[in-house]
Amino acid sequence: MKLSHLTQGQKATIIGFSHLSSDVRKKLMIMGLLPNTPVTLIRKAPMGDPLQVEVRGVSLAVRTNIADSIVVEVS
Numbered sequence: 001m002k003l004s005h006l007t008q009g010q011k012a013t014i015i016g017f018s019h020l021s022s023d024v025r026k027k028l029m030i031m032g033l034l035p036n037t038p039v040t041l042i043r044k045a046p047m048g049d050p051l052q053v054e055v056r057g058v059s060l061a062v063r064t065n066i067a068d069s070i071v072v073e074v075s
Contacts, residue, residue, distance in 0.1 A: 001074060004051065004067035005042040011071035013038055020069045027068070032056045039072065 006012055012036045016039045017025050034038070042052040042059065050061040062070075 001039070001072055002068050003039065003053070003062070003070040003072050004064050006072070006074070008043050009040060010074065011038060011040045012074045015071040015073050018069050018071055020066070024066065028070070031060055032058060033060075033070065035061075038075070 003010070003012070005012075014033060016035050017028070020028075037048050037055060038057055040054045042054055043050050050062040051064060053060050053062055053067075
């Protein structure tokens with residue numbers, strides 16, 4: 001499942017990344033979006049972009065096209 005497909009309040013664990021450049025992948029990892037890390041979708045913006053997620057107690061905004069490349073497993 002992709003991070004962008006989660007519903008509001010749903011929790012998941014990051015499995016990995018698909019189709020991301022190494023620069024974007026590195027930036028996500030610096031922000032704390034690492035494999036085997038729990039993530040919660042807080043909400044989606046009214047037009048669907050960006051998504052607000054919580055990772056390691058920090059709230060982050062992630063663009064939908066990037067969230068489409070983050071593979072998660074619903075917990």
